[in-house]
Amino acid sequence: MSRLIEEITARGVRMGLPITVHMDVTYRCNERCDHCYLDHEDHGEMTTAEIKRVLDQLAAAGTFFLVFSGGEVFMRQDFFEILEYARRLQFDVNVKTNAVMIREAEARRLRALGVRRFQVSIYSHDAAVHDGITRLPGSLQRSLRAMRLLKDHGMYVTLANVLMRQNMHDYAGTQRLAREMGIDFALDPTITPMLDGSTAPLTMRIPVERLQEVYQDASLGPLGGDACGSDAEDVQGNASCSAGHASCYISPYGDLYPCVQFPMPCGNLRQQSFQEIWGGSPQLTELRSIRVRDLPSCSSCGNVGSCSRCPGLAYMEGNMRGPSTADCEKSYARTGHASVNLLARMNSAATTANPKLVQIQV
């Protein structure tokens, strides 16, 4: 994140403005990725008019960075109409997509609309691995072709490589592919539970020992999600991240949450205006009151200064003031020091009858 973007986000936190909003316009998708946290059904998506009304409210509230995602955004036949409306409201628009539906005409139109950046999920440079995860034959070839088109038309493209057991040996080759294409590469080992609470995807998280190897690979740079952490020496007075402070997430059904990774319902945009929820939600008010010093386990942890603790993942573990075990594992992989939470879990596991449970993993 550039210094100016950090400053704008900090200004948003200070002023209580929703500088960044992530809006999923659909959960429908043409891929069926193994690790996906969505159900791919349409349970009553917002209409075009409803989304435009929300965009009007976001512009009035001060939102600058707008991320459209899904599901697959191009599954909506009105997506270009939504994009055009968002650009007329002068949002900085980023799109997360698998890109398989983008051809020359779409790339040209996206450029004309002034969409600035795309993030495309690629799981491996090996088609068998990538297509195996997406369960869409030919998807790697189609995604890569679209990424080249977007780049050729002058748009910024990031190859997002989510790391899981199925592809954990491929990231170096995938990074090389991104370099050859002249695009950014972002690796993220974060696998989250499904939005319905199912923890089935968590079995795909890579083992801690493999995570350590990844974190010690100097060629990768900062890993995805780690931008949420802080390098400040004294973090006790800080909030955990910008979720709910200067950013939020809106589902295809108009539900507002602090973040896509933080499924704490704060209100619905079909029943209330954005400003009513942003300014008056008791859940957001409570979240904004929490400082690192208030976290019963994490505030005394030696890794607190560099931890990327995600309050949303902690919420999914049962307590937004508690630790996020996935981030404890990342901290352990990065620093070699077990967190207070991991030590407690290890001690707890050591007292059980089954020694096989003594592992640092979920």
Added chain:
Amino acid sequence: MSDRYIARSAAIAARLLEGEMVIMSALDSTLFTLNPTATAIWQAADGVTPLQEIVRQAIQAQFSEVPESALQDAEAFVEALARHGILLLSDRPITEASALGATS
């Protein structure tokens, strides 16, 4: 300052925060924050009002007199934004169609 005209490019993102305009170029991802006077110039860039008039009004809103150096500074600022594609600069009035056309 000769008669010149400025219009806001369509290839930008912009939002007014705390009285300062924040602008991101969709072309090169350059991010600008404009002070209140520059923000006033930006907001008045309608393509048909001469630049000299826009600058005079923007500066007079802040100060009682308009120093010549301020006009030169404003022109340099406008040219800098034009180089990044943030503003369109022309010797003739700029229509909405030509401003939009510049983004494609």
